[in-house]
Amino acid sequence: MYKNIVVLGGGTAGWMSAVYIAKKWAHKNFRIQVIESDAIGTIGVGEGTVPSIADFFDALGIPEHEWMPKCNATYKNGIRFKQWSSVDGHEDYFHPFYSELDAFHKQALLTSIALRTQGFNTYAHPDVFSVVSKLDQEDKSPISSENYLFKSAYAYHFDAGLLADFLKSKAIELGVEHTVATISDVKLDNTGAIASIISNDGTEFLGDLFIDCSGFKSMLLGRALGVEYISFNDTLLNDAAVTVATEMDSSIPSATYSTALSSGWAWQIPLTHRYGNGYVYSSKYISPEQATIELLEHLNLPEGTPVNHVKMRVGRFAKGWEKNCAALGLAQGFVEPLEATALHFVTQSVIDLVSAIEDANYSDANRDIYNKKLEARFTSTRDYIELHYLANSRTDSKYWHAARSFTPNRRLQRLINAWQRGENIAHVLNEEKVSLQLFSLEAWVYLLAGKGFYSTTNERTLKVAPDNVNVNIERIKQFVNISATHFKSHKLSLENLKP
Amino acid sequence: MLPIPENIAIVGLNIESLITALILRKAYHRDFVNIRIVNIANPTPHSNISLVDKQLNQLLTHYEVPEAQYLKTLKAVPIIATEFDEWSNTEFIIPKKHEADIFFHPLLQEISSLKRQHFDLRLDTNDFFFSHYLSAKKLQITSESFPFAIENGYQVDSNALHELLVEIAENNHIQIDRKDTFDFRLDTSGNIFSEDFGDGNDNEYIFDCSGFSQILTSKLPGYCQKQLPKIRQNNRCLSATLTNTHQDRKITCVAMKAGFLTICNTEQITEIQYFYSSQYTSDEDAKTELLDYIQNKKHTNVASLNLYSSGQHLVAAPWQGNCVALGLTAGFNQLPVVSSIEHLMLSVTDFVDSIQIDANEDEIKAAFNARVTKRYEYCRAFGDLSLLLQSKLDFPYWLIPQDNTLLSEVSGAMLALWRKGEDLNALSVADIIGEQAWYALFCGLDHFPQSNLQKHVNENAIEKEVYEMKRRFEGYSNNFTPINDSFDKPADQKTIENSAVSEEDNV
Incomplete structure (x- = not known):
């Protein structure tokens, strides 16, 4: 029975795991320890999130006004992709998070775009159907007035280091023990499970369950238990990033911006006091120095501005939970930061882990179920991100040619074929059992339509749409404009959060 | 395939025939299709208030009549719901569909489903409809800052509407022949011909808009009424017109001793119709009951009282030969959840669509007839179930058990779905009574x-x-x-006067 839990690593993943377990098992008298090295820095690339993180904070009972100001957090309505497509009119598009307001015109969106895939001249860009996209354009928060309450799913941007500190204090309040130590050895028992981990000074930390949050090193799951690593670099080329912070503008955007550059893409994440910027690239196509120059040019920063360089390992371990060790965060795997899914994997994994253990009377009986669920999450996320690259239409560098030149897996190939034949991709997603939990049907449509990934791009050859198409685009535009007036400026919403 | 029309005759000069003509004129250009309305002496009772939906607005907009002008001319009052008073323990509404309601429909479905499984949960159905809030708070039905729309209808002055439609028709190459009598003959194929229809042209299509008289339809060789179950049948209608009254944006249906009232109003008049069964009350008692009701509700001056025979009917095959029965000619349901003008407009649109279908003539007509009669049957089922499932205990009319086994196919199917705890969308005809209305009815009647x-x-x-x-x-x-x-809200109480009944018992 798991009573003594050791979390290795004190980054965002480590403290998220510790505080969640401590909260959920508060009355079990379990011992929870976090072993954190002061010699290892946190990477903190996970500043952007997806809406599922709200469930995590809800489960902890921590309201926004308590944690957001302390973590320089901002709201996130979605992601705007810029310059990923060379198709006229599709130079950028927005991937909005779910909103009832957008759901109201879901059918119109799907009808219009389905007809466009069939060669009819209809509205083919998804932004026009989305209130949430409009909120991004106007730097508005996802918080509406009391006179216009509709359910929406939004996420956050935050300083990952500050969030780790905040969660650390919460975890310690809940009885989590914190030890600063650098681990140098791992002892296995005669079954091959982890018996203890040992620090540089010889201290031995015993445990029943070990949570590996040691980052890309994956000291327990990867190194000690030798779980197979599955690299994604055959399809996802990026393996490094260069990052730099810049000053915030007078208005705070409410979305992440992802701009395609010559050999990868640049993110811009708004925090309350600064932007977090980074250029994710493939070192095969650009050197760190060239990438730095390109990023600084992109941001209009002077040459010589200090930057940080990060190496990335894109892939996953074949099992996220082996023996008595579950890895979370980068130690579990990483599907590059394009859709800000890193912390989604952390929160969903720890939620799933706790449920799996509870359901099995605090044993490992549900380990295989957990691992299958995790694998499915990786598969659908990887598919979605690969489709970003497959559907790009940039022709300005070898990188972008290479990025779409790999052979798609069977699922993606079916999806692309169906889309380009004007068929319903919902059937393919359903038949291929692609999880729509993180990326809904609309998200797949936004991606393909937003990039203008149509088989016919010459508008002159399009057919006149049938008369009976029930899509009143003028009314939809009016709806979007009126709806947006009910939302506060992002900056004002953040100021209202301050105690 | 059916012939493209060249000559169209419409029998009856009334709101229904004029709307029919205007829909057809919109569909068929004046250079290629002649449209003629032939007036006839028509004893069908004339309602002072017509109930229309937004389709009429769209039609009139096509003829360049601005909506604001049309509503003002017709002294229109919007309809946002039909309210049922005294049918069960609480008043309930059947709302006009509001786009904002769709977010809450799943919750209504869930609670009603649980209640049908014997769970004791509180449910006030009206809370689930935004129309209810607009009505209760006395708010406008549109707002520049709220982009969700309501599919409201309007209560309009029939005489003003008639005048407006005549004017539009005459300006749009629709010929109106005012005749006192006319003759027609049937050929061996069951097609109708008449010299009175014009210049000796054979009219490919003739529309019977003669109302309850069914002047042409009833003479056709295959004419018969579709037999529908008789749930608390009413055979009389006492109609009161009141002036200087209040304005209510709901049509109200009130359960009475031996039937029910329907109440509607324009800006200037209110019309109250008491549909009752002469088996359970006399005409004199019905009149007294109606006037008492009017007085108790602090309504206003009674300008006229008229008594008619009234029954519900449905023509089994509205389209036979070259003759199409429309509106009141084709069918009539006493409960005004869907008005006869709405039925008519949908039927004429169906006709226009039918002409373009590439199929055998008989098949096209059969499909048209099935669709039109099914709409009436849905509406009839809605009324039948409201009369069957009400929980009144005070008068014999409401207490006499009804034979459930005689329910129509539609009524039976809807009731079975409800009782099994299933969703009600399986049978809905989307263009006439939506799923939401059925939930409102069953929940409102507290049928749990x-x-x-x-x-x-x-x-x-x-x-x-x-x-x-x-x-x-x-x-x-x-x-x-x-x-x-x-x-x-009611205006100040006014004296009830001029309450003499004029007997027009000629239908």
């Missing part, structure tokens, strides 16, 4: 198990969701400005 009730473990969570819904609706309603005080 009343015994062996049990607590539901998630009762608090469900109540919280309902509370949140009400909070959201309250917020939405803040986007709307109040209406004129004269709406939705």
Whole structure:
């Protein structure tokens, strides 16, 4: 029975795991320890999130006004992709998070775009159907007035280091023990499970369950238990990033911006006091120095501005939970930061882990179920991100040619074929059992339509749409404009959060 | 395939025939198709108020009549719901569809489903419809800051509408022949011909808009009425017209001793029709009851009282040969959840669509007839179930058990779905009575198990969701400005006068 839990690593993943377990098992008298090295820095690339993180904070009972100001957090309505497509009119598009307001015109969106895939001249860009996209354009928060309450799913941007500190204090309040130590050895028992981990000074930390949050090193799951690593670099080329912070503008955007550059893409994440910027690239196509120059040019920063360089390992371990060790965060795997899914994997994994253990009377009986669920999450996320690259239409560098030149897996190939034949991709997603939990049907449509990934791009050859198409685009535009007036400026919403 | 029309004759000069002509004129260019309305002496009772939906607005907009002008000319009052008073323990409404309601429909489905499984949960159906908030708070039905729309209808002055339609028709190459009598003959194929229809042209299509008279339709060789179950049949209608009254944006149906009232109003008049069964009350008692009701409700001057025979009917095959029965000619349901003009407009649109179908003539007509009669049957089923499932205990009319086994196919199917706890969308005809209306009816009549009730473990969570819904609706309603005080409440009491009954028992 798991009573003594050791979390290795004190980054965002480590403290998220510790505080969640401590909260959920508060009355079990379990011992929870976090072993954190002061010699290892946190990477903190996970500043952007997806809406599922709200469930995590809800489960902890921590309201926004308590944690957001302390973590320089901002709201996130979605992601705007810029310059990923060379198709006229599709130079950028927005991937909005779910909103009832957008759901109201879901059918119109799907009808219009389905007809466009069939060669009819209809509205083919998804932004026009989305209130949430409009909120991004106007730097508005996802918080509406009391006179216009509709359910929406939004996420956050935050300083990952500050969030780790905040969660650390919460975890310690809940009885989590914190030890600063650098681990140098791992002892296995005669079954091959982890018996203890040992620090540089010889201290031995015993445990029943070990949570590996040691980052890309994956000291327990990867190194000690030798779980197979599955690299994604055959399809996802990026393996490094260069990052730099810049000053915030007078208005705070409410979305992440992802701009395609010559050999990868640049993110811009708004925090309350600064932007977090980074250029994710493939070192095969650009050197760190060239990438730095390109990023600084992109941001209009002077040459010589200090930057940080990060190496990335894109892939996953074949099992996220082996023996008595579950890895979370980068130690579990990483599907590059394009859709800000890193912390989604952390929160969903720890939620799933706790449920799996509870359901099995605090044993490992549900380990295989957990691992299958995790694998499915990786598969659908990887598919979605690969489709970003497959559907790009940039022709300005070898990188972008290479990025779409790999052979798609069977699922993606079916999806692309169906889309380009004007068929319903919902059937393919359903038949291929692609999880729509993180990326809904609309998200797949936004991606393909937003990039203008149509088989016919010459508008002159399009057919006149049938008369009976029930899509009143003028009314939809009016709806979007009126709806947006009910939302506060992002900056004002953040100021209202301050105690 | 059916011939493309060249000559069209419409029998009867009334609102229904004029609307028919205008829909057809919109579909068929004047250079290629002649449209002629032939007036006839028509004893069909003439209602002072017509109930129309937004399709008519769209039609008139096509003829360049601005909506604001049309509504002002016709002294129009919107319809946002039909209210049922005294049918069950609480008043309930059948709302006009509001786009904001769709977010809360799943919750209504869930609670009603649980209640049908003997869970004891609180449910006030009206809370689920934004129309209810607009009505209760006396708010405008549109707002520049709230982009969700209501599919409201209008109560309009029939005489003003008639005049307006005549003017539009005459300006759009629709010939109107005013005749006192006319003759027609049937050929061996069952097609109708008449010299009175014009210049000796064979008219490919003739539309019978003669109302209850069914002047042409009833003479056709295959004419018969579709037999529908008789649930609390009413055979009389006492109609009162009141002036200087209040304005209510709901049509009201009130259960009475031996039938029900329907109440509608324009800006200037109110019309109350008492549909009752002469088996359970006399005409004199019905009159007394109606006048008492008017007085008790502090309504206003009674300008006229008229008595008619009234029954519900449905022509089994509205399209036979070259003759198409429309509107009141084709069918009539007493409960005004869907008006005869709405039926008519949908039927004419069906006709226009039918002409373009590439199929055998008989098949096209059969499909048209099935669709049109099915609409009437849905509406009839709606009325039948409201009369069957009400919970009144005070008068014999309402207490006499009805033979459930005689329910129509539609009524039976809807009731079975409800009782099995299933969703009601399987049978809905989307263009006439939506799923939401059926939920409103069954829930409003409180047709749930009343015994062996049990607590539901998630009762608090469900109540919280309902509370949140009400909070959201309250917020939405803040986007709307109040209406004129004269709406939705009775005016000061006025003396009831001029209450002599004129017998027009000729239908």
